[in-house]
Amino acid sequence: MMDLRALAPELILTALGLGLLCLDMVTRAEEKRIVGWTGIAGLAAALVVTLLPSVGLFGRPRLVFFETYAVDPFAAFFKIVVILGAILVLLAALDFFRGRQTTHEGDVYVLTVFMVLGLVLMAAAADLILLFLAIEFVSLVSYVLAGSLKADRKSNEAGVKYFFYGAAASAVMLYGFSYLYGAGQTTNMYHLAQRVAAFPPGFAVVAAVLVLAGLGFKVSLVPFHQWTPDVYEGAPTPITAFLSVASKAAGFAALLRLFYVALAPEAWVAILAVLATFSMTVGNLVALSQRNIKRMLAYSSIAHAGYILIGVVALTSSLTPVGSGISAVLFYLLAYTFTNVGAFSVAIAIERTLGSDAIADYAGLSQRAPFLAIAMAVFMLSLTGVPLTALFFGKFLLFAAAIQSGLLWLAVVGILNTVVSLYYYAGVIWAMWLTAPPEGAGRVGESALSRVLLTATVAGTLVLGVYPNPVVQLVQTARLLLKL
Amino acid sequence: MSGLLSLVLWLPVAGALVLLVVPRDRLATIRGVALATVALDFAISLGAVAVFDRAHADTMQLVERVPWIPSLGATYYLGVDGLSLPLVILTTLLTLLCVVYSWRVDMRPKEYMILFLILETGLVGVFLALDFILFYVFWEVSLVPMFFIIGIWGGPRRVYAAIKFFLYTLVGSLAMLLGILIVYFNASPRTFDIIALIHQKPLAGDLQLAVLAFWGFFLGFAIKVPMFPFHTWLPDAHVEAPTAGSVLLAAVLLKLGTYGFVRIALPLLPGAFQHVATIVAILAVISVVYGALVAMAQTDLKKLVAYSSVTHMGYVMLAVSAAASIAGRGALQGAATTALSGATVEMLAHGVITGALFFLVGVIYDYRAHTRGLGDFGGLGLRLPVYTGITMLVMLASLGLPGLMGFVAEFMIFLGAFQIYQAMTVAALVGVVITVAYFLWAIHRLFFGPLNTRWDALLDMDGREKWALIPLAALTVLIGVYPRPLVDMINLAMLNILSLLR
Numbered sequence: 001m002m003d004l005r006a007l008a009p010e011l012i013l014t015a016l017g018l019g020l021l022c023l024d025m026v027t028r029a030e031e032k033r034i035v036g037w038t039g040i041a042g043l044a045a046a047l048v049v050t051l052l053p054s055v056g057l058f059g060r061p062r063l064v065f066f067e068t069y070a071v072d073p074f075a076a077f078f079k080i081v082v083i084l085g086a087i088l089v090l091l092a093a094l095d096f097f098r099g100r101q102t103t104h105e106g107d108v109y110v111l112t113v114f115m116v117l118g119l120v121l122m123a124a125a126a127d128l129i130l131l132f133l134a135i136e137f138v139s140l141v142s143y144v145l146a147g148s149l150k151a152d153r154k155s156n157e158a159g160v161k162y163f164f165y166g167a168a169a170s171a172v173m174l175y176g177f178s179y180l181y182g183a184g185q186t187t188n189m190y191h192l193a194q195r196v197a198a199f200p201p202g203f204a205v206v207a208a209v210l211v212l213a214g215l216g217f218k219v220s221l222v223p224f225h226q227w228t229p230d231v232y233e234g235a236p237t238p239i240t241a242f243l244s245v246a247s248k249a250a251g252f253a254a255l256l257r258l259f260y261v262a263l264a265p266e267a268w269v270a271i272l273a274v275l276a277t278f279s280m281t282v283g284n285l286v287a288l289s290q291r292n293i294k295r296m297l298a299y300s301s302i303a304h305a306g307y308i309l310i311g312v313v314a315l316t317s318s319l320t321p322v323g324s325g326i327s328a329v330l331f332y333l334l335a336y337t338f339t340n341v342g343a344f345s346v347a348i349a350i351e352r353t354l355g356s357d358a359i360a361d362y363a364g365l366s367q368r369a370p371f372l373a374i375a376m377a378v379f380m381l382s383l384t385g386v387p388l389t390a391l392f393f394g395k396f397l398l399f400a401a402a403i404q405s406g407l408l409w410l411a412v413v414g415i416l417n418t419v420v421s422l423y424y425y426a427g428v429i430w431a432m433w434l435t436a437p438p439e440g441a442g443r444v445g446e447s448a449l450s451r452v453l454l455t456a457t458v459a460g461t462l463v464l465g466v467y468p469n470p471v472v473q474l475v476q477t478a479r480l481l482l483k484l
Numbered sequence: 485m486s487g488l489l490s491l492v493l494w495l496p497v498a499g500a501l502v503l504l505v506v507p508r509d510r511l512a513t514i515r516g517v518a519l520a521t522v523a524l525d526f527a528i529s530l531g532a533v534a535v536f537d538r539a540h541a542d543t544m545q546l547v548e549r550v551p552w553i554p555s556l557g558a559t560y561y562l563g564v565d566g567l568s569l570p571l572v573i574l575t576t577l578l579t580l581l582c583v584v585y586s587w588r589v590d591m592r593p594k595e596y597m598i599l600f601l602i603l604e605t606g607l608v609g610v611f612l613a614l615d616f617i618l619f620y621v622f623w624e625v626s627l628v629p630m631f632f633i634i635g636i637w638g639g640p641r642r643v644y645a646a647i648k649f650f651l652y653t654l655v656g657s658l659a660m661l662l663g664i665l666i667v668y669f670n671a672s673p674r675t676f677d678i679i680a681l682i683h684q685k686p687l688a689g690d691l692q693l694a695v696l697a698f699w700g701f702f703l704g705f706a707i708k709v710p711m712f713p714f715h716t717w718l719p720d721a722h723v724e725a726p727t728a729g730s731v732l733l734a735a736v737l738l739k740l741g742t743y744g745f746v747r748i749a750l751p752l753l754p755g756a757f758q759h760v761a762t763i764v765a766i767l768a769v770i771s772v773v774y775g776a777l778v779a780m781a782q783t784d785l786k787k788l789v790a791y792s793s794v795t796h797m798g799y800v801m802l803a804v805s806a807a808a809s810i811a812g813r814g815a816l817q818g819a820a821t822t823a824l825s826g827a828t829v830e831m832l833a834h835g836v837i838t839g840a841l842f843f844l845v846g847v848i849y850d851y852r853a854h855t856r857g858l859g860d861f862g863g864l865g866l867r868l869p870v871y872t873g874i875t876m877l878v879m880l881a882s883l884g885l886p887g888l889m890g891f892v893a894e895f896m897i898f899l900g901a902f903q904i905y906q907a908m909t910v911a912a913l914v915g916v917v918i919t920v921a922y923f924l925w926a927i928h929r930l931f932f933g934p935l936n937t938r939w940d941a942l943l944d945m946d947g948r949e950k951w952a953l954i955p956l957a958a959l960t961v962l963i964g965v966y967p968r969p970l971v972d973m974i975n976l977a978m979l980n981i982l983s984l985l986r
Binding site (some may be wrong): 073179320321322323381384385386388393396398403404408412415419420423424426430433434435467468469472473474476 | 527551552554555556557617620621624625627628631632635636642645650651653654656659661662665666668669672868
């Protein structure tokens with residue numbers, strides 16, 4: 001019984017997904033919004049339950065179910081991030097589908113909830129097999145979601161492309177797992193940790209590289225990033241937002257747990273530091289030339305995966321949150337969730353009225369839709385890392401962790417990249433605020449739903465930027481990843 | 485009187501929040517709220533002067549200290565001493581005058597006023613903050629409104645200028661952030677408290693790392709100052725910015741850089757600054773001479789004033805590096821104090837004088853001639869007597885005429901710096917000579933000679949413009965004639981900073 005209580009969020013999510021599936025079958029096409037709202041209510045319940053002591057945020061870290069599943073503050077924190085992200089994304093999806101002709105609206109709500117379940121499992125899996133199943137579960141759902149606009153050719157392309165890349169990446173990762181199992185005789189990460197020392201030299205490095213193909217694909221690290229721009233552009237925008245925050249967060253959770261617990265740092269720190277450099281640099285440089293907001297945010301998301309990786313390789317522990325790598329990663333992912341979902345929500349609102357994702361068409365929106373323009377300015381400044389927005393403290397903590405671990409060069413790379421990124425984020429602000437609207441253009445309508453969503457995301461972004469104290473304390477607890 | 489500094493700091497934001505709910509077509513209300521806010525803020529900042537104990541200008545006064553983000557060790561920590569108080573007054577005064585001058589701005593006036601109010605909070609915050617995270621937040625926050633002010637209300641190349649300004653200063657800010665973090669991680673106990681770090685001097689034992697941290701701070705401050713070769717954003721930003729934007733940019737934003745050198749770089753990393761002081765001094769002298777030469781070549785009055793800023797800020801940096809070069813040595817302490825006090829007075833003098841000069845450029849350009857070409861004018865002296873009088877006074881102050889504010893500052897700088905860097909000070913004097921030449925030449929081209937008939941119908945300054953300019957002109961004369969109270973106060977603060985170098 002004890003073990004089941006630890007799984008309360010997962011059980012709620014499963015029940016919610018199945019319930020929604022039935023609800024979807026009995027609602028008429030024009031009433032699918034009921035499914036979405038029920039999903040949000042259910043996710044909110046799951047979020048509350050995740051805060052219970054038995055789920056681990058404030059409880060004792062332990063392994064359950066024959067040591068295959070971790071119940072610790074670290075996993076609980078990621079559950080919060082993923083569920084919170086999903087609530088925001090469902091709101092965005094409700095706004096996205098409002099008044100749109102589609103045959104699969106209900107399916108999107110249902111599948112999103114199932115995807116949350118998979119992501120939650122990824123964050124807590126302590127066994128390679130369970131981890132692989134969770135990742136595959138998430139992947140299959142995401143392929144369908146990316147291609148869910150059946151009438152849209154780009155969406156179809158996104159689904160197919162995501163599937164092919166994803167299948168290859170999973171296969172390579174599984175090959176990497178087989179290395180670990182072959183040499184360690186166990187699929188349990190915590191048992192593996194005790195046997196890694198006896199591996200032949202270089203063996204762990206090969207395994208780490210192979211595993212990275214799968215996890216790097218999930219968090220869109222260079223060189224496993226090629227799918228990102230096409231899928232981000234083609235997928236329905238709320239799904240893109242979900243991939244960019246929740247999928248990335250769970251990917252980092254799995255990566256952190258596997259690498260920190262099972263593998264010795266010597267096997268992977270240098271590789272990840274190099275990948276961080278490439279992700280930041282490639283993502284930012286290519287983003288400079290993007291003219292489509294969703295493609296721009298795709299390359300930006302590659303760059304942000306690179307920034308976050310700085311925190312992963314900054315291993316030196318620190319008693320305070322300033323200088324602790326894992327704390328920085330956790331804070332950054334939560335901050336990024338608010339900011340990036342917010343940015344995509346603005347894109348949804350504009351796409352609806354202007355029918356365009358081109359940044360050039362954002363011209364003069366500060367006069368046509370002031371609320372959208374102010375919100376977008378906040379998100380772009382946050383993505384740049386300007387103070388009083390959430391990602392400033394995210395970057396501050398990441399760079400501090402790098403310096404604390406003696407990786408000053410990586411902090412310098414991060415800073416140079418931040419400057420490059422300003423140029424394209426400012427480009428969006430420039431279009432909205434500094435250029436005149438086209439002749440005769442009227443005001444852009446803002447739906448009540450999108451106002452609620454944007455208020456929530458702007459508030460999240462600003463509160464984390466002005467008074468991050470509670471969240472910093474939370475991540476300081478949550479960085480306690482279960483170690484045996 | 486605790487809370488006084490917070491009041492000065494946050495009142496403009498409160499005003500901006502009020503403006504947010506005023507409908508955009510209520511022009512009179514918008515202007516009234518903005519003016520009332522900045523006027524009240526100026527009055528309160530004068531109140532701070534009244535309660536400030538000038539006999540103890542070397543210690544931080546009116547201190548406010550509240551935990552802000554305890555888990556990160558960030559504190560809401562404010563205070564003023566003889567260095568920061570005059571700069572706060574400069575900021576509140578010039579923001580007030582900018583709002584007065586901008587009375588006629590009718591393009592998106594609501595956003596315009598809101599941005600100026602937020603800018604004021606950002607700028608005052610930098611001068612008040614005594615915690616590194618707080619300092620950095622205000623430092624960056626002051627960037628954003630200026631970006632919008634240049635980008636929305638600027639001249640034809642405003643977008644280029646705005647983005648260039650943002651990019652340059654962001655490079656500098658982030659380099660400074662690295663410097664801050666290096667200092668933080670080497671401190672024991674770790675803290676972001678600027679005063680505590682200055683007393684602790686965490687990097688005193690490790691010159692190599694200290695120099696690295698210094699270059700981080702240097703890049704942040706030198707880009708703001710701006711020093712050669714980091715000055716190229718300045719002519720673009722100044723020329724494209726609307727008049728009030730140029731005024732605050734020149735009068736206050738540039739001071740953030742020199743203030744950073746005096747308040748932070750010098751006392752926090754004296755060993756490193758001393759180690760590289762000659763390099764900084766050489767860059768300063770290049771700024772002085774190069775800025776003067778380029779200013780002389782300008783035919784655009786606004787560009788001329790912009791480049792004259794490079795020269796004047798070069799004087800400040802020459803004085804600061806001279807003081808840094810003898811850090812910790814017994815001899816020449818008097819010279820260092822004189823130079824450093826001169827640097828601070830020059831910050832104020834340049835703020836008042838160049839602020840006035842940009843207003844004067846605006847007077848002729850914004851609503852009258854719509855041209856700034858020096859060659860387009862001539863003989864304006866007869867047509868615009870008040871304008872001519874004030875412009876000549878301010879230009880003479882800028883070139884360092886005795887009896888006016890600029891002279892006091894420059895005299896102290898050269899007197900102090902000459903005892904330390906003789907050859908370089910002499911080289912910098914060449915810049916002074918060129919400055920005299922181009923300002924006199926500009927006066928000649930604008931006001932003397934035959935009147936260009938295009939300007940027959942030109943009107944002299946109206947009341948609003950007089951209100952914006954007469955206080956600055958009066959200050960120039962007043963402090964030029966009787967600088968003692970100001971200099972005494974600044975001297976005390978500088979003695980304290982120099983005593984911390986040992």
